Amino acid sequence: MSAAAPAPPPLANSPRRWWALAALTLSVLIIALDGTVITVALPTLSGELGADSAQLQWINGGYLLALSVAMLPVGLLGDRYGHKRVLACGITLFGLASLAGTQAGSPGQLIAVRTVLGLAAAMIMPVSMAVLPRIFGPAELPKAIGVWTAATAVGMPVGPLVGGWLLNHFWWGSVFLFNVPVVVLALIASLWLLPADRTRDRGAAVPFDTVGTVLSALGITALVYGTILVPDDGWGSPRVLGGVLGGAVLLVAFAVWQRRYPHPLVDLRLFADPRFRWGTLVAVFVNFALMGIMFVVPQYLQEVLGHDAFGTGLRILPLIGGLMAAATLGETLVPRLGARVVVAAGLLVFAAGTLVGAVTGGGDGYGYAALWLTLTGFGFGLAVVPATSLVMSSLPAEASGRGTSLLETVQQVGAVLGVAGLGSLLSAGYLARLSTAGVNGPDAAAARDSVSGAGAVAARLHDPGLLDSAHRAFVHGMSLAMLVCAAIALAAAVLAALFLPAKAPAGGEPKAGAGGPVPPAREVATSTADSGQSLA
Structure with a gap:
């Protein structure tokens, strides 16, 4: 029958x-x-x-x-x-x-x-x-x-x-x-x-992995909390080391639990497939770098170049435009050149954009920033779309929902660490170059807190020297963050060229379904909007 x-x-x-x-x-x-x-x-x-x-x-x-x-x-x-x-x-x-x-x-x-x-x-x-x-x-x-x-x-x-x-x-x-x-x-x-809703959905009888949920939540929180403390406490601080190492231990415990529990939150066996493993790694790398950039750039445009909030929003558009153009172009290039070539090329463009941004000078205007923002966005879009397509093609039907959740989660963790890690580096670079000579204690502390604080103090004290020092110090911190982004993109490009499969197997595209994976375009939109979550 x-x-x-x-x-x-x-x-x-x-x-x-x-x-x-x-x-x-x-x-x-x-x-x-x-x-x-x-x-x-x-x-x-x-x-x-x-x-x-x-x-x-x-x-x-x-x-x-x-x-x-x-x-x-x-x-x-x-x-x-x-x-x-x-x-x-x-x-x-x-x-x-x-x-x-x-x-x-x-x-x-x-x-x-x-x-x-x-x-x-x-x-x-x-x-x-x-x-x-x-x-x-x-x-x-x-x-x-x-x-x-x-x-x-x-x-x-x-x-x-x-x-x-x-x-x-x-x-x-x-x-x-x-x-x-x-x-x-x-x-x-x-x-x-x-x-x-259905009276009883398909997953209702599956036990909820409470232990796995708690371990993953505590591990991610501890890891990011330790990173956030770096600007104030330094890497050798007990709180920083406790957070980072404690988070790592909890996430290892989470991975062990996921392998042993019969109904885990995620299926770690997915990492055995090179398409999932290397495609996910590329997505994490570029999300780390992009979200860090999007934390730095608005402050540079508004506090250093002097644009208002609306003008800052307009001036971020070159990055978004480059991203959306490359996301469309990448889908047409992959059938001709293969995913490995396109992803590696996108990462190289991303690295080039951040390297151009790293040599920004205190006197450079917006035209220069628009150039490297466009390059960075274009490289991001060119790399992420084919990499995500390979990841999606690796997901079996019975594990598609958990596989998509795992991909989205590690992308978001990469974005969180990008904001925390590169934001910490920005702060350290800013403090290393800021000069508060001649400024009293409370005002000096306000200037050290942030570049906007330094601007407010300089305006109140009519101190153009402090303002110039703050701007140059911020640009120095931004340059350090851009150099790290470039290094990450170059490392990812090498890994993609060496290990990323050229193409997804014929007929391997996943099927959309309830709880299943979504097309590559949606992943790009999600990772960049929740990442710009900052663009947030």
Whole structure:
């Protein structure tokens, strides 16, 4: 007897399916906008709330950390309690956290808000993708995924522009208040238009890996916390060493547990496939470098070159434009040249862009910055799309959901460490070159906290020498961060050329499905919007 054909999606033949898609795209557009809108707000937050460099890192890093920690278990929660329920909870939490952000009165409160926003984003992104196959049949699903992906991509360049305009016309809390009406609309549309959850979803009977979740959360948190402390405590500090080494031990324990537990959060056997192993490593490397760059660049544009928030958002667009152009071009080059060649070439372009940025001088203007931002974005897009395609082609159907969660999580961890590690290096380089001669204790301490603090002190004291020293010190710190990014990209290019398979096997592309992997374009949009989460 032949097996019965699978039932069509509940909305497969209903015009309502396109409105349901609009609800889903609205929910991910909120995340893409919020992830990048904070980028141009960092200098303003530094001045308005008195946030120092370490706190600015946590405003970014807290969001990415929560996103990274929650990405692994959220898929299991969707299977157990229903995707629509988890999505609605994520959207609601995002709206409440945004409201709380408007009332934050200190850097600590704002860090807490951003952390909750990261948790809510982790609930929305993968679950909204898993709902698509329950709305569209196989023939229309690729088109739906394309529309969904476009929403995340549009948010990347629009976020800095929206943030800049709001900061120029309203108080800093408007960047959070902006989310609220969009959240309300997305929540109403999702509850009304999306199909109801099944009585018992496929993953409901699978035990939840509580031990694995706790070990991964504690390990990632300890690792990033130790890195954040480096600017103030130094690498030899007991707190730094305790955080970094403790995080490493916890993550090793997590890996051991995942190998032994019958229902683990992730399938570590995926790393045995060279496509997954080396493609994932490339994605981690470039996310580390890009997110560090996106922490540094807005401060350079606003504090050193003197552009306002809206102008800063406009001037980030060359990086986004280069990325989007290369993401499209890469898909046409891979069939001709092979993934190995295209990925390695993209990494070399990325390295070239960061090397050009590393030789930035104190007197260089925006035209020079636009050049290396374009090169950097182009190299990133050219490398990540083919690498992610290889990773996706390596995922077996029975492990596709866990494989995608693992890829997204390690990408986000790379982004978090990029913000923390390169931000720490920026601070160290800034402090090494800053001269506060002739400035008294409290003013000198404010100048050492951040370049925006130095600017405020210099303006109040009418001290152009301090301002010039702060600008040159910041550029020095930025150059150190760019050199590290270039070294990482070059190392990744060598690894890609030596070990990355040239092409995915014929017929090896993964199939989209509930909880399954998503097309390469979506991965690019996710990693750069949650990464710009900073562009955040």
